[in-house]
Amino acid sequence: MINFKGRAVAITGAASGFGKEMAKRCHGLGAKLALADIDARALAAFEAELKEMGADFFTSVVDVSKYEDMQAFADKTFATYSDVALFFNNAGVEISGSVWRVSMNDWNWVYGVNVFGIIHGIKCFIPEMLKQEQESIIINTSSQAGLVSGHNSPLYLSSKHAVVTITEALELQLQQIQSKIKAFVFCPAFVKTNLHEAGRNRPAELSNSPDDPYYQTDDYKKKQGLMLYAVPNGIELDEAIDMVFDALEKDLFYIRTSSDNTSIEKRFKNILENKRPLFAG
Ligand SMILES: NC(=O)c1ccc[n+]([C@@H]2O[C@H](COP(=O)([O-])OP(=O)(O)OC[C@H]3O[C@@H](n4cnc5c(N)ncnc54)[C@H](O)[C@@H]3O)[C@@H](O)[C@H]2O)c1
Numbered sequence: 505m506i507n508f509k510g511r512a513v514a515i516t517g518a519a520s521g522f523g524k525e526m527a528k529r530c531h532g533l534g535a536k537l538a539l540a541d542i543d544a545r546a547l548a549a550f551e552a553e554l555k556e557m558g559a560d561f562f563t564s565v566v567d568v569s570k571y572e573d574m575q576a577f578a579d580k581t582f583a584t585y586s587d588v589a590l591f592f593n594n595a596g597v598e599i600s601g602s603v604w605r606v607s608m609n610d611w612n613w614v615y616g617v618n619v620f621g622i623i624h625g626i627k628c629f630i631p632e633m634l635k636q637e638q639e640s641i642i643i644n645t646s647s648q649a650g651l652v653s654g655h656n657s658p659l660y661l662s663s664k665h666a667v668v669t670i671t672e673a674l675e676l677q678l679q680q681i682q683s684k685i686k687a688f689v690f691c692p693a694f695v696k697t698n699l700h701e702a703g704r705n706r707p708a709e710l711s712n713s714p715d716d717p718y719y720q721t722d723d724y725k726k727k728q729g730l731m732l733y734a735v736p737n738g739i740e741l742d743e744a745i746d747m748v749f750d751a752l753e754k755d756l757f758y759i760r761t762s763s764d765n766t767s768i769e770k771r772f773k774n775i776l777e778n779k780r781p782l783f784a785g
Contacts, residue, residue: 505753506641509534512585514577516568516625517595519546521697522645522690525745526592528557535589537561538581540568542595543705567707568595568621569613571628578628588633593625594645594690596664597702600657600727605718610659613710618663622670630674630685639684641752644671648693648760652767653774653781656727664691675757686755690748693762694738700731 513530517523518539527537527550537559541547547563554561562584566573581588597617599610622644633640649657650664671689678685698704718724744761751759774781 505749506589506639508589510536511587511589511638512536512538512581513590513592514538514540514581514588514629515592515594516540516566516574516577516621517645518563519543519550521699521741522692522695522745523592523594524550525741526594526748527554527559527561529745529749530590531557531559531561536585538577538585538588539563540566540577540595542567568624569616571620571624574621574624574628578632581629582632587636587638588629589638589640591625591629591633591640591642592645593622593629593642595621596645596647596699597706598657598660598699598731599702600660600731601718601724602727603658605723606659607712607716607718609710609712613706614659614663616710618660619666619670622667626670626674633685634683636684639686641686641688642674643688643690643748643759644674645690645692646671648691648762648767650689650691651758651771653771654767655783656730688751688757688759690759692744692760693764694734695744695761696736696738696741700735 508530513535515523515527515537518527519541520543523541527539531537531554539547539561542565544565547565551563562580564577564580566577568574595617597614599614601610629642644667646667647664649661650668654661668689668691671687675687678687712719739761747761748759
């Protein structure tokens with residue numbers, strides 16, 4: 505596995521959940537930290553912790569859905585640390601609901617962060633990482649949702665499918681040019697983070713109209729309810745991050761936290777047999 509000692513690790517979505525835990529682990533491995541998040545208050549609280557830990561770091565308030573923000577973060581990272589061992593392209597948000605009834609603001613918010621955030625990260629970090637002498641890694645955070653079919657959260661599932669496909673193409677293209685960068689796609693199942701409260705950092709200009717009756721319906725509440733239950737009841741965060749390091753060690757491209765293959769096999773069986781996905785309640 506890559507040696508992080510004295511090298512930089514850049515992380516988006518660094519003020520909570522996976523990003524925050526990864527930052528602490530990488531500090532423990534001797535890395536310097538470039539940390540980005542949209543949540544200025546949570547970043548400031550984390551800064552206090554990092555100072556106590558004696559970490560070498562900087563933080564930036566970044567909205568990954570904005571290309572200019574990501575470019576400024578990448579510029580600051582390479583100007584400060586010059587050599588990036590790992591770019592953890594991780595920030596993401598979730599909302600559930602009906603494909604045709606959720607608002608365009610929902611689609612734009614989720615795709616802005618989960619898809620364009622990942623694209624912006626690749627475009628701003630990979631060209632600089634390609635210039636580096638040493639080997640490096642990019643981990644794009646998708647989800648188990650990026651590998652399966654489902655009816656509760658089409659926005660989230662489809663955005664995470666995009667991340668899987670983009671990362672597969674990225675890895676192939678990096679191999680094509682014999683680069684020293686390896687790509688990985690992180691596909692966790694439910695893990696105890698704050699993802700179920702993703703709306704806390706939703707920009708006001710993308711909020712839903714209070715007059716939209718859809719968000720008061722049982723259909724919406726039931727669909728969003730799964731996430732509200734499943735994330736706080738997921739596996740422990742440190743267990744999931746252990747699995748990330750284990751996968752890096754074993755060079756596993758798809759970094760998964762669940763070994764239950766049922767939903768993935770079901771989807772691919774349907775595809776191979778040209779079958780319609782069936783609603784199972
Ligand atoms: N927790 C799970 O069960 C789970 C499962 C599969 C995938 N994931 C993915 O893990 C990633 C990290 O989420 P988490 O579970 O740690 O949740 P989290 O809410 O604890 O952390 C996500 C962080 O991303 C930040 N963020 C949100 N929008 C942003 C933006 N526009 N720009 C910059 N930062 C922004 C938030 O402020 C937050 O600090 C996400 O991509 C999520 O989809 C989580």
